[in-house]
């Protein structure tokens with residue numbers, strides 16, 4: 001067991017454990033992507049209404065969304081859902097608070113820990129950095145849909161179980177969503193260092209990195 005494997009939580013993450021975040025957009029890239037429209041959206045909400053300021057999501061009803069809401073369609077774990085949302089609702093909150101898909105966790109809420117990771121159109125993203133309205137028409141997979149079969153574990157989930165790759169479990173759904181992506185991406189090499197690098201956007205405060213790495217490697221070839 002190396003010292004890196006044993007003791008590499010967010011407060012003492014190893015220096016080589018956080019460089020390639022191409023699949024996990026950082027805060028600066030997110031803010032740049034939002035640009036002026038994002039700023040306009042943010043300022044337009046001030047003083048409009050309490051519901052707007054807090055963000056609002058409703059199941060779509062009627063022909064048109066209510067004033068101030070935007071109708072979007074999300075394909076979540078294979079189910080097509082229409083939602084009416086305020087423009088400031090974060091994808092993570094829409095899924096957790098309004099669709100009750102609470103397997104995706106909110107950790108830092110700043111794009112730095114990976115607890116909120118899920119798949120959008122086959123890529124992995126930080127859902128805490130993404131507005132729900134940006135995903136109209138997108139296919140989203142959360143941990144609840146990772147195996148493709150309700151009530152069954154997929155290969156990555158099974159591997160995490162067998163390798164005891166968690167302690168408190170708070171980071172685990174994000175770890176598994178990233179792991180599944182890493183195992184499918186042919187551009188990510190299969191050696192341990194490459195996997196550590198690719199998983200570096202997922203922090204584990206319990207320091208379960210050694211077992212997480214073992215789980216990812218044991219699921220290789222099964223996803």
Ligand code: FES
Nearest residue numbers: 107108109114128
């Ligand atoms: S909660 Fe999204 S990256 Fe930490």
Ligand code: FES
Nearest residue numbers: 167169204205206
């Ligand atoms: S934070 Fe990773 S298992 Fe506790």
